[in-house]
Amino acid sequence: MKTARTIPGNVIDASLMSAPPSGSSGRRPASEVINFIEGARVLTAGELEAHSITRYRVTRSYREQIINSGYHEQLKFIVEPSFEEFESPGNLDTSGEHDNTVVPGFQHKYAQTGLLLATDRCASYCRYCFRKRIVGKDSDEIAADLGQIARYIGGHPEMTNVLVSGGDPFVLSTGRLHAILDHLLPFPHLDSIRFGTKMLAYAPERFEDPTLVAFFQRISEARKAAVIVTHFDHIGEISVDAERNILSLRARGVQFLNQSVLLAKVNDDPEILAATFAKCHQMGIRPYYLFQGRPVKGASHFQVPLRRGLEITHGINQRLSGIQKTFKYIMSHYTGKIEILDIGADDRVYMRYHQNKAPEKIGNIFSRPYIEGACWLDELPEGSDRKSAQR
Template sequence: MKTTRTIQGKTTKLKVAPLISSDPLLSSKIINFIEGARAVTPAEVEANSITRYRVTKFYREQIINSGHYDQLKFIVEPSFEEFDGPGTLDTSGEHENTVAPGFQHKYAQTGLLLATDRCASYCRYCFRKRIVGKDSDEIAADLGQIARYIGGHPEMTNVLISGGDPFVLNTASLHEILDHLLPFPHLNSIRFGTKMLAYAPQRFEDPALVALFERIHVAGKSAVIVTHFDHIGEISADAERSIRSLRARGTQFLNQCVLLAKVNDDPDILAATFAKCHHMGVRPYYLFQGRPVKGASHFQVPLRRGLEISHGINQRLSGIQKTFKYIMSHYTGKIEILDFGTDGRVYMRYHQNKASEKIGKIFSRPNLEGACWLDDLPEG
């Protein structure tokens, strides 16, 4: 399948991996959900912010053959629960930190560039469902404007290219983005956030893509790929081969995953996932608390259970594998969730914050059983 995106007046073909089927949620008909068949109208889809349905053939076969299909199906298969969940569509304040269309600057050292509104497959728990699978006006349209902003902010040391998934763009489009980033001496690393290594790892076998990362290295900057493996069952032999090949050429890898009810809310599963990542040379980076996104809040795990899982993961890993932080990406900042105290309070600290003086500061709130988010905890 091919679609198009205009970047700075140029129409670029976006190449995405083969689909299992067309998206049945775009027309009124009987749809097969995990729980059974249901008649759905386009109006219901819009009113409930239901994510488009798309899953690559590769990923479908991978999760079926992994032995973990009963858990992994919830990542990509639609559920009735999406029609009933509370929440909002911007849980981390992305709108208020947007400084140019498609570019956010929330934390001093980091810029976030949204390169596309498409993904190879669509995660049902996506926190950017307001954007992905749609023709969004929140993605980068004028790279020159973004470059001018970066040039005026020498405190920015790295840019994260995300979306959507930047690797659904063809390599020429990615080079065009680099044209506007590599000239800045104060940028020392370029990161790419992607789940393509789970959904379509063959994308990384493209020699032209290897040359893209080499271009970053030649420019004297670090090339970093932030993978998104939520479960060991998503890690294919193809993905491991591509990761090892790119690492041998100097590309760094981190992994982030989301704690998801029914999918990976088990310390054995996540410890095995992180150990496998470490074995491949991918550093476990963030374990994200699920966000209260409209239509996806049913994936959230209570904080008490999340801490039990986080501690359980560490109990199962060797010292050099314990590199992840259990993080809540809240609109006030990235909050590391530390522990419950004997005083019945949840203890946390700011891993990142717009106000530098708050970074590293420990704070607490009274626990409320069943709470899944900072806003669920009473102040005081």
């Protein structure tokens, strides 16, 4: 496995990481000691692969932040492996990404949006990652031929924005990011370029790189919106450095959204999430999505039952002012992005398609009988959908 130092164009040096690389050869050893929350265990590479257990990797700045935040007992679960990963069922492609890949490294599920996977590396590895199949694994799902991707975009004028994700695109050098822009900016039908990143939590110093000023300015001069989608799951992740860099970039015209994942033991508390969203709002970041945890193999123990998730979202809204209530409680399902609305007096879960591959289904409200403890649409009885309304 490559360390961060070996990735072409990678700006994050292995010295930033608290866990050492597995070996100078770049290959995983036959067995290794993994420090789980519950204790150390020696595991073979085969055992790690069989249980979809990602290696431990965390930046020093994040470790210091979560310890000093006063929330370490919750935030440690984001980056530190647990024995629960061995007993956590699920699959590795909960949203049908393979089926929506149109060019290697590029997905087109929703008409207006393209998704470019720029790298298979992150500065730290989230234990709940829904792209475990890619992250840290020298994946062949990463964009290799940007010219081929550009030709696809050119043939799809309905596409108005591209989300650059991974992995985390900001582990790449600014030079590599410019190369990506070379293939996106020429298209007049693209109105915005988004970057999904948790780097402002994991390594906010990345955004102190002065070369990023010209990078974002280049997007603005092309008359496109530059958007950073941050990933703060908990107010304890928001450091002074992160806030300073966010305010600096906002002053240069960069727009900010935030997405969070609802995580058992981490942030399944309306007070914590309300405080997180209020802090984002204060920094000029619009809370965007609160994602229902996905049934990912090795990570489904983070899921919160839908009934509890709705109690939490109602509690969040009770604690926020009107202008702070900008998030949607979303299940990113194979069939589309589903907004989870409520459980009715009839004990049915009411949902609405926020996005769908079929445009005519967007806005449709439907319901299914609630099964106590269910965390995902597929756990609710099939064939029991009831269509309630259509926008």
